[in-house]
Amino acid sequence: MTVTLDDVRAAEKLLAGVTTRTPIESSRPLAERLGRPVLLKCENLQRAGSFKIRGAYVRIARLSAEEKARGVVAASAGNHAQGVALAASLLGTSATVFMPEGAPLPKLAATRDYGATIELAGSSVESALEAAHAFSARTGAVLIHPFDHADIVAGQGTLGLELLEQVPNASTIVIPVGGGGLVAGVALAVRALRPDIRVIGVQSERVAPYPISLEQGAPTTIEAQRTMADGIAISRPGDVPFAEISRWVDRIVTVTEESLSQALLLLLERSKLVVEPAGAAGVAAIMQHPEVFDDGSDAPVVCVLSGGNIDPLLLMNVVRHGLAAAGRFLSFRVRISDRPGSLDVLLRVLAEMAVSVLDVVHERTASTLAIDEVEVTLSVETRGPEHRFAVEQALREHGYVITYT
Structure with missing residues (x-):
């Protein structure tokens, strides 16, 4: 089941009037990281929320x-x-x-x-x-297999044709990878038209069968772990996309859960885009592995945001995770004396450090507590890693023993 550029062009005709021509948006924060333009292909705005x-x-x-x-x-x-x-x-x-x-x-x-x-x-x-x-x-x-069929790969490849029309001078395309249908289709289409273009795939490090499969020369099943990027959590590559990826994709990199959450947070805050963790994997790769994109060119890097279907509850958790990973959120427990004014003293220390307190839980009945002490769990917002470190140091200097939650 090989796929050709003609197959992708035929798929493009079938999709005329069906799919949306999703926009390209620039990202200044990512461009500053790489020292070159970074553009976002917003497939999270596609019909049904993904490619x-x-x-x-x-x-x-x-x-x-x-x-x-x-x-x-x-x-x-x-x-x-x-x-x-x-x-x-x-x-x-x-x-x-x-x-x-x-x-x-x-x-x-x-x-x-x-x-x-x-x-x-x-x-x-x-x-x-x-x-x-x-x-x-x-x-x-x-x-209808999610990725392991020539028609599926050809259909996903139409995103590549669209992208090249919108950014003809693109030098690198970054694409989230699950089973491989999207990156396979896009890679074969764009490399047929622009052999010099680089295509980089991205997987969650917790579910990354492609690096070992490419090393062994055949699709290989791995033991998957839980990841917030459920949309790309596939433990075995598809046979059809694997053949195309082996031929056309330059590199597959992996990203951490922290990078995924920080990428989602950046897209929310700076680009005003709602993207699911799997869809933000390309942005996570730029943030975690900027050296991968240093090819000596000033031409744009295009990052595909593959989907925007995220559970609001998961979004809340991922945002909190992203804030913590970015040094802007701190959740901890301390024990204080069970005397009037002790909690006020603790809160005054935080106020002097210009910390925004989000939540306070006061516990005095746990069996592990001494009769004259209480435990306080706090969630606070900080301005970044340096401020967070200063807050931790101030608490320790005032005699508080911090336990992280």
Whole structure:
């Protein structure tokens, strides 16, 4: 199942009038880090909230009338689910989507709203995919794989054609990588037109099968860990995208949870863009590995924001995580004397350091406490790493023993 530039161009014609031509936005904070222009391809603003509609629509549009009559089935943590559900509704076929138990509620609700029937199966995309295969064998519904099919790769590759039209002088493209369909399609399309362009893929270090797979020369399954970037948490590369990635992608880098959360926070604060952690992986790579993008060129680096479907509760947690990683949030416990005025003294120390106190919890009944002491848990906002360090030093100088929460 090889994919060619002609396949991508054919997919582009199929998608005319269906997908949105998503905008390009500049990022001054990222440009300052790299010393060159950094542009954001805002696929988080695509229909259904991610690039997935591109491949899903192409795959379903090419089914025969008899296949469409049997319906389609898919497995996804959320974005592919919404892409398949929307594409199926536009093309007049029914869709059943298997999602992992614990999938974000907004993604479940949106998939239902697009008209799909949802089934929950297992705790991972792989287990949901097994259930989808079984459903396909039992009912005859056509499986729409999230990444391992030539039509999917060709559809995702249309983003590359669009990007080159918008930024013809791009020197490097940075793309989040899960199963590999997006980076494979974009890489083969842009490198066919611009052989000199660099394509860099990004995975969460907690679920990164591509580096070892490329090293071993074949798709390799790894043991996945939990990551906030659930949209790219795939433990085995797809065979079809792996072949294209091996040929066209220059490098795959990995990023930490801290970098992902800081990237999401930067996009919120400075670019006013809501992006899910997986969609912000490219920005995380620029922040964590700026040396990777030092190729001696002044031409733009383009970072693909692949999706914006984030659970508001997760967003709250990730923002807090990002603030902590950026040195702007501190949560800690201290023990103080159980005497009137002791809490006031502690708060005055923080006030003198110009700290904004977000939350205070006063605990005096724990069995580990002495009869004449209480424990106070505080969440405070600081101005950055240096201010946070100064606050910690001031507390210690006043005799407080800090336990971090």
